[in-house]
Amino acid sequence: MAAILMTQSFKDIVVAYFQESAILNERNIQLLAKELDDIVDRHRKIQLLLNFNQVEYLSSAVLGKLVATFKKVQADGGRMKLCCIRASLLPVFQVTKLDKLFEIHDSEEKATAAFAKKGFFSRS
Amino acid sequence: MLNKGRAGFDPAKHLPDGFHQVLMREFFYSSMAECQACLEGIMTLLRQHAYLTSEEEAAQAQLCIDEALVNAVKHGNKHDNNKKVHVTLYGGDGQWAIRVEDEGEGFTAKDLPDYQDDETLFWDHGRGVLLINTFMDEVYYYDRGNRVLLVKYSKRKA
Numbered sequence: 001m002a003a004i005l006m007t008q009s010f011k012d013i014v015v016a017y018f019q020e021s022a023i024l025n026e027r028n029i030q031l032l033a034k035e036l037d038d039i040v041d042r043h044r045k046i047q048l049l050l051n052f053n054q055v056e057y058l059s060s061a062v063l064g065k066l067v068a069t070f071k072k073v074q075a076d077g078g079r080m081k082l083c084c085i086r087a088s089l090l091p092v093f094q095v096t097k098l099d100k101l102f103e104i105h106d107s108e109e110k111a112t113a114a115f116a117k118k119g120f121f122s123r124s
Numbered sequence: 125m126l127n128k129g130r131a132g133f134d135p136a137k138h139l140p141d142g143f144h145q146v147l148m149r150e151f152f153y154s155s156m157a158e159c160q161a162c163l164e165g166i167m168t169l170l171r172q173h174a175y176l177t178s179e180e181e182a183a184q185a186q187l188c189i190d191e192a193l194v195n196a197v198k199h200g201n202k203h204d205n206n207k208k209v210h211v212t213l214y215g216g217d218g219q220w221a222i223r224v225e226d227e228g229e230g231f232t233a234k235d236l237p238d239y240q241d242d243e244t245l246f247w248d249h250g251r252g253v254l255l256i257n258t259f260m261d262e263v264y265y266y267d268r269g270n271r272v273l274l275v276k277y278s279k280r281k282a
């Protein structure tokens with residue numbers, strides 16, 4: 001089955017790597033939504049890191065799915081962070097103010113380290 | 125707040141100065157597959173004509189065109205396969221523009237979320253128009269809101 005995400009667990013953090021450079025068409029977006037749902041459903045209080053290293057293009061529909069996943073993770077008492085978003089895509093997050101909603105790190109190391117910190121000082 | 129561009133400019137009758145070429149003129153029946161194919165065709169043309177000079181410009185162009193086409197299919201024609209989306213792509217020296225027209229009822233600013241309201245941060249939709257408005261240089265919704273003209277002045281020219 002073609003997958004949009006490939007996941008790996010490091011200790012108690014689930015890292016989901018995007019496998020596609022462009023997540024645009026309806027099928028990909030629906031697949032992504034389902035995969036995100038499944039990942040969150042499989043883990044209680046998930047510590048989820050989405051790695052965007054591969055992603056060159058996305059659409060507002062993808063942003064919507066990320067917000068939906070974020071809400072779901074939070075409702076379950078988990079945490080979700082993003083990392084490795086290309087400089088060319090960062091404006092998309094800034095314009096929509098999603099850089100305020102999501103914690104975004106420039107490297108996977110920084111993001112995983114941030115999970116280790118708890119509470120109010122978890123933002124690096 | 126919906127439109128940005130020149131006051132008094134009529135997007136139904138005119139194009140901004142400097143456009144001398146129609147790069148593409150076509151229509152498709154409202155389906156997401158056709159929509160995707162059209163987007164790919166447009167991106168290929170923009171690349172061939174060297175309008176996308178950086179990764180950032182390409183990402184933003186693709187995003188805006190995708191939003192405009194998807195909006196036409198989804199919100200405009202409501203996925204009705206009998207309804208068409210007309211697309212025209214114009215080229216000029218260091219500038220490109222796209223006109224997207226659907227057969228729907230159109231929309232107004234009232235239909236959109238208030239982006240200043242922090243509550244809308246949590247919405248899982250409604251960001252497309254904001255992104256188009258930010259990344260394109262001129263944006264004109266016209267008629268009943270079922271047509272849009274987007275204009276981009278490539279950084280190459282500046």
